[in-house]
Amino acid sequence: MSRITNDTVSRHLVSRRRLMQGAAATALAGPMLMSPARAQAKDTIVFALSSYPPSLRPWANTGTAAVTVKLQTMRGLLGYDAKGELRGELAESWKQDGTTAWVATLREGAKFHDGEPVNAEAVQKSFAMMADEKSSAYFRARVNALLDRIETPDARTVRFVMKQPSATWPYLLASPHMPIISPKSTEANPAGAGPYRITDMERGTRIDLEAFDGYYRKGKPATKKLRFIAYQDESLRVAALESGDVDISEYIPWQNMSAIEKNPNLTLDTLDGPFLYLVFNMQQGPFINAKLREAAAYAINRDDIVKAAFFGRGSPLAGLPFAKGTPYWNESGANHWSMNLEKARKALTEGGQPNGFKTTLLATSTYGMHKDAAEVVQQSLKPIGIEVTLAVPDWASRVNLGNRGQYEFSVNGTAGDFNDPDALTSQLAGGQTASYARSFGYSNPKVDELLDKGRAEFDVEKRKAIYRELETVALADAAFVGLAWRSQGYGLKKSGKGFKNLPGALTFFSGITLEDLAFG
Amino acid sequence: MAYLLRRLGVSLVLIWLVATLIFAVLRLIPGDPAEMLLSSGGVAPDPAAVAELRERLGLEKPMLEQYGAFLRGLARFDLGNSMQDDRPVMEEIVRRLPRTLELVIAATILSILIGLPLGVAAALRRGRPLDRALSTLSSFLMSVPVFVIGTLLVLVFAQKLRWVPAGGFTPFTTDPFTHLKILLMPAITIALGLSAVVFRMVRTTTLEMQSRDWVRTARAKGLPENQVIRKHVVRNALGPVLTVVGLHMGTLLGGTVLVEYVFNWPGLSGFLVRAVEQRDYPEVQGIVLVICALFVLLNLAVDLLYAVLDPRVRHG
Numbered sequence: 001m002s003r004i005t006n007d008t009v010s011r012h013l014v015s016r017r018r019l020m021q022g023a024a025a026t027a028l029a030g031p032m033l034m035s036p037a038r039a040q041a042k043d044t045i046v047f048a049l050s051s052y053p054p055s056l057r058p059w060a061n062t063g064t065a066a067v068t069v070k071l072q073t074m075r076g077l078l079g080y081d082a083k084g085e086l087r088g089e090l091a092e093s094w095k096q097d098g099t100t101a102w103v104a105t106l107r108e109g110a111k112f113h114d115g116e117p118v119n120a121e122a123v124q125k126s127f128a129m130m131a132d133e134k135s136s137a138y139f140r141a142r143v144n145a146l147l148d149r150i151e152t153p154d155a156r157t158v159r160f161v162m163k164q165p166s167a168t169w170p171y172l173l174a175s176p177h178m179p180i181i182s183p184k185s186t187e188a189n190p191a192g193a194g195p196y197r198i199t200d201m202e203r204g205t206r207i208d209l210e211a212f213d214g215y216y217r218k219g220k221p222a223t224k225k226l227r228f229i230a231y232q233d234e235s236l237r238v239a240a241l242e243s244g245d246v247d248i249s250e251y252i253p254w255q256n257m258s259a260i261e262k263n264p265n266l267t268l269d270t271l272d273g274p275f276l277y278l279v280f281n282m283q284q285g286p287f288i289n290a291k292l293r294e295a296a297a298y299a300i301n302r303d304d305i306v307k308a309a310f311f312g313r314g315s316p317l318a319g320l321p322f323a324k325g326t327p328y329w330n331e332s333g334a335n336h337w338s339m340n341l342e343k344a345r346k347a348l349t350e351g352g353q354p355n356g357f358k359t360t361l362l363a364t365s366t367y368g369m370h371k372d373a374a375e376v377v378q379q380s381l382k383p384i385g386i387e388v389t390l391a392v393p394d395w396a397s398r399v400n401l402g403n404r405g406q407y408e409f410s411v412n413g414t415a416g417d418f419n420d421p422d423a424l425t426s427q428l429a430g431g432q433t434a435s436y437a438r439s440f441g442y443s444n445p446k447v448d449e450l451l452d453k454g455r456a457e458f459d460v461e462k463r464k465a466i467y468r469e470l471e472t473v474a475l476a477d478a479a480f481v482g483l484a485w486r487s488q489g490y491g492l493k494k495s496g497k498g499f500k501n502l503p504g505a506l507t508f509f510s511g512i513t514l515e516d517l518a519f520g
Numbered sequence: 521m522a523y524l525l526r527r528l529g530v531s532l533v534l535i536w537l538v539a540t541l542i543f544a545v546l547r548l549i550p551g552d553p554a555e556m557l558l559s560s561g562g563v564a565p566d567p568a569a570v571a572e573l574r575e576r577l578g579l580e581k582p583m584l585e586q587y588g589a590f591l592r593g594l595a596r597f598d599l600g601n602s603m604q605d606d607r608p609v610m611e612e613i614v615r616r617l618p619r620t621l622e623l624v625i626a627a628t629i630l631s632i633l634i635g636l637p638l639g640v641a642a643a644l645r646r647g648r649p650l651d652r653a654l655s656t657l658s659s660f661l662m663s664v665p666v667f668v669i670g671t672l673l674v675l676v677f678a679q680k681l682r683w684v685p686a687g688g689f690t691p692f693t694t695d696p697f698t699h700l701k702i703l704l705m706p707a708i709t710i711a712l713g714l715s716a717v718v719f720r721m722v723r724t725t726t727l728e729m730q731s732r733d734w735v736r737t738a739r740a741k742g743l744p745e746n747q748v749i750r751k752h753v754v755r756n757a758l759g760p761v762l763t764v765v766g767l768h769m770g771t772l773l774g775g776t777v778l779v780e781y782v783f784n785w786p787g788l789s790g791f792l793v794r795a796v797e798q799r800d801y802p803e804v805q806g807i808v809l810v811i812c813a814l815f816v817l818l819n820l821a822v823d824l825l826y827a828v829l830d831p832r833v834r835h836g
Contacts, residue, residue, distance in 0.1 A: 054557055054604045054798055060569075062557060134576070136558060136569040188606065203605065203612060204794060205689055205786040229688055231784055232794075235671055239686040243678045366797070396551030396799050403555060403567075433567035 044225040045517055048237045048249035052204045052230035058179045058190045059130040059137030067176045068250065068511035069228055072209055073113070074179035074192025077104050077123065077158070078170055079512050082500035084419060086170055090118050090180055090193060090216070091158075094173070096458070099165040100148075104173070106156045110216035112182035114191040118216075120152035125183040135187070138177040141432075142425075146172075165456040167463070171418035176509050195221040195515040205230060215515075222498055222518035241266065241491050247519060248492035248499060250510075254311040260491045269500070270489035272314060273507035274415035275321045276305070276373050277427075278481040283441035285408040286359055291351030293478035296409070297337040298344035300380045305484045309372035313489075317482030320424065320471050321416065323504045327464055328421050333471045337481060344384045356385020362407035366395035373483055374411045402436020411483070412437055416505035421467040422455050423505060427480050428470075439479040446473050495519045527823055531816045536591075538812045539805070543590055546801050553577060553603045553799040577603050590805070599809070600802035609806035613788065617810065619689070620787035623779070624772045626703055627710035628765060634715035636761070639722025640754055646727060655723075658716035670709040670782035677705060687784035706783040710776065714768055721764050725757035732756075770818065773811060 053066035058074055061067075077091040088094065091104035110118035130137035131144050146166050151159040162169065172178060185191035193216065196209035209226040229246060231237035234253040241249045242263065252260055252268060260268040278296070280287035287293050302316030318337040322328040348354055363374035371392050378388040393401070401407055414437060416423030429451055430443025450470040457463045474480060488507040492499060498516030502509055554573035574580050578589070593600055599609040642651040661669075678686035684701050692699040729735060730753055738748045773788075780790035788807060795803035 052794070056605075060558060133568070134572050136573050138558075138569075140569055202689075202786065203607070204791060205784075229784075231687070232790075233687075233781055233784065236674060236687050236782060236784055239674045239679045240688075243682050243686050245678070245685050245688065393550065394797070396556050396797065397549070399555050400550040400552055435567070 042519065043223060044227060045223045045248065045514070045519070046227045046229060046246040047514070048240055048246040049228050049230045050234070050237065050251040051232055053207075056190075057136065057187055058126075058181055058192070059135060059139070059177055059187070061138035061177050064250065064508045065228075065230065067508055068514075069207055070179065070192075071176050071194065071509065071511040072196040072226060072514060073194040073198060074181060074190060075194050076173055076175065076178045076180055077106075078174035080174055080502055080506055080509060082502070082513055082516070084503040084506050086174055089174075090123075091173075094170060097159065099456075099458070100162045102160045102162070102166075102169050102173075104158045104160070106158065107216050108156065110193055111214045112185070112191045112193045113197050113212055113214075114182045114184055115214075116182040116184050116191070117155075118180065118193055119155040120158050121155070122183045123158045123180050124150050124152055126180045129181075129187060130178070139172060139175065142172065164452070165458070167458045168418070168420050168422040168455055171420055171422075175417060176512070196226050217515070221515040226514065238491070244493075247496060248490060248517070250490055252489035252491045254309075254313040254487065254489075257311070257313055257487070257489055260489075265494055266491055267494050267496070268489055268491050270313070270487050271501055271503060271507060272323075272485040273488045273504050274413060275317050275485050276309070276369065276411060276413045276483040277317070277321070278377070278409055278483060279402075279412055279427075279437070279439040280409045280442075280479060280481075281405055281407055281440045282479065283405060286353070286357050287409050289351045289353075290476075290478055291347045292353060292357075293409075293481065295344045295347035295351060295353075295384060296377075296381060296386065297478050297481040298340050298347060299384050299386070300337070300377055300481075300483065301339050302337075302484055304380070305373045305376045308376050309369040310484065310486050313487035315485045317485050319482055320421075320474060320480065321482060321485070322421060322467070322471070323419065326419065326504075327460055328467045330468065330471075333468070333475065336475050339380075341384060348384060348386075353385075356381075356387065358387045358389070359408045360389045360391050362391045362398060362401060362410035364395050364398040364411075365392040366398070367413070369486065370411045370413060377411065377483075399436050402440075403434055405434060405440035407440075410436070413486070415488075415508060419504045419506060421463075421470070422451065424470075424474075424480075425451050425455075428474055442477070442479040444473065444477055444479075447477070492517075493519060523827055524824065527820055531820050534816050535809065535813055539591070539594060539809055540587075542805050542808045543587060543801075546799070546804055547583065551799040552579075553801060554579065556798050557604065594809075599806035602803050603800045604798060604803075609802050612791065612803070613806055613810050616786060616788045616791050619785065620773065620776055620780070620789060623703065623706055623710065623776055623785060623787060624769055626707040627714060627772065628769055630707055630711035631714035631718050632765065634711065635718025636722050636754075638715075639719040640726050640749070640757075642719070643723045643726035643730070644749070651723075654719065658719045661712050661716035662720075664713070665778075666709050666713060667778045667782050669712055670706070670779055673705050673709060674782070687782070689784070689786050702783075702785075706776075706779050706785050709779050709783070710772065714765075714772075717768065718761060718765060721761045722757060725760050726753055729753045729756050770815060773814065 049065040049068065051063065051065045053069055054062045056066060056070055058070065075089040077089060078086055078094065079089040081087045090106055090110055092107045094102060094104045097103045106118055106120065112118060116122065127150055129135060130140060146162055146169065148161045148163045151161060153159065160169065179192055182191040195212055195215045197212045198207060199210045200208040207228040211221050211224045231240060234251065237249050238253065238256045240246045257268055257270060260266050280293055282288050302318060306312060306314045306316060319334045348356065361374050361377060363370045365371055374390050378390055381388050402410055417426065427438045428447050430448050434440055447470065450466055450473065454463055454466040454470065457466060490499070490501050490510065496517055496519050498513065498518055500510065500513045501507055554570045554577060557573060558569055578586060601608055638654055642654045645651045674686050677683045684705055688702060690698040690702060735748060735752050738752045776787060777789040777793055779785065780787045781793065792804065792807045795807060
């Protein structure tokens, strides 16, 4: 019997040489797998969304991704230009008519995707639908509180008669949550008048759009086709941008911003707009005591929050969220809660808890920035004796607990509805039903009065004085404790021209400028 | 026949139990679908709008009434409509299930193609450098989480080398080449871990088979060694390997979540995650039930096959 070793046998099966040959073949085949046509086809923009829109209902607020898509298919009476200034959309002009009315003149010849003309009747019907008690419109309560009736003297004129003077009504008309749809369409299947029409969509994956040839702004959109692809994983979203699979991406993660800036083929368009803040349960638990809220507010190291949660891409928010550069910003108010442990300890003593206390901070595991900020708050409060336990359920649970007031204090993040102090109504006004986004049970008639007064005042100087007073009262209440402004970034190929990240609170509405975007 | 009916009955009871359990659990955990639909991105929903939406979604009805409607729907193979966009859940599952199956099957085939020859090679060179190197590599691959492998693959092959897209999906019917190109990285990501399992199994069983009497006899008869290995060692070693691979395939059906997430592969697992995040009750119920039904049916098929092969099972 001849003895055959394992070595000789293995040559018949897998030899080292064959393995090497296989590896070499794979390596050589690699470049052949390269995509022959990358995303940058001239007639198509590929946009990376941070998530797939849960719904595209016209008046519901279902997040930034939905806003970006809806802005392509539907438009309201007003909108914003690249500088964040109001501009006409379906309305070519608008003006104040006395103190309690606004008049909008509609564009001539504008039409919806179903061919119906944009006229006063369509505007009236859309407002009736969003104000309906069965509507899920984001601004339903506010519209019903402000708007008395709509008059339509002719097909191109819409007169909004307000219940009270409202200087900020045009901002509501410009919100992406207030589009006008064809009177022949429904909320579930709306026909808007935006620059693009949806041609195909695959739920959870992509939405394809094509330019609407009847769009009222001639020559727009600048690019014929638009494809949205949802990338929930932020690393993959960045990889898709860096590899050229997509042309533009929203929500660039803070940790990737430097790499995008350094990439010679890409541009990062970033600015501070949204913010993080603390809300408190003011009906039970330690924070019913304003002095204890004040102690917490003074003890927080906001620079550390900016570093931990946003990789340094943001800035401390130690007052109310009045953006620097706006008429309502002032230095003392903006730095009111700057870290001061002496003041924090004094407030603790005045609050009857000189040695501190134990409490629980509600955040969420779904958004890393909320959890990171909560950890910094936990560490910041330790030196003054406040022992914080973190509760970090998923977002759905956190919203549920927040709306029911089942927490002691909580981290939240948002952006204003528009760039005006009146947008703080959502966070500060009393008389609203409980929401996780504002302190549970908070109500101060003086704050409500000043908010109403500011909204009713048209003179900027007088409004400045009103909001200064509001700032003083609200800071004393400490029902809203700012933590940090966060940077919001879009990344796009350098060859792209026309897209602009809108300033401040409008950053989430930047999708409106996609109609100008073209890749050369 | 009685056996078949009994097994079918047990399967139906199992599916009903899972349906009831998932129905109850979803409603017990915190989170409200209406709140989620109106609360994206940190916005405060209008409570009246939430109430109206709950009414429209049927969440205000008594629990028993909701449960009854759910079971009646199931009896008609109607899993209900998504709370997010009102489209039939079954339609979405039918679209996504084949993609997950495709990913799982592709990964399994790849893992066998990688693990089988390397396992045999390592066994035949037991204790030598190749065996030690491959064994170490397999330990490494088994312990590295799929999202790490996936992210690394994206970084190297999509971001740096740009050989393949970073992720996404193109239907096979639209562009077969791009479809396969996109499938490659997620399939490899799953396959690397699974191939390590296959490798270990093949190596162990090959070593075991080599010492068996029939192998010694085959060699004594003067059969060429390659035939001894192919016909008497590897073929006999494949049985346990296929059992393990089969078990893993079942697990992968619902376990490709991270891979589908990392590569944006629009399969069933990623769909389930989003459905849970949104508390979309009909979607979660539907997906869990379909996965469960597949398992139950597979088990039923295996049991029936056993019954055909072994009369003792039929009559026991």
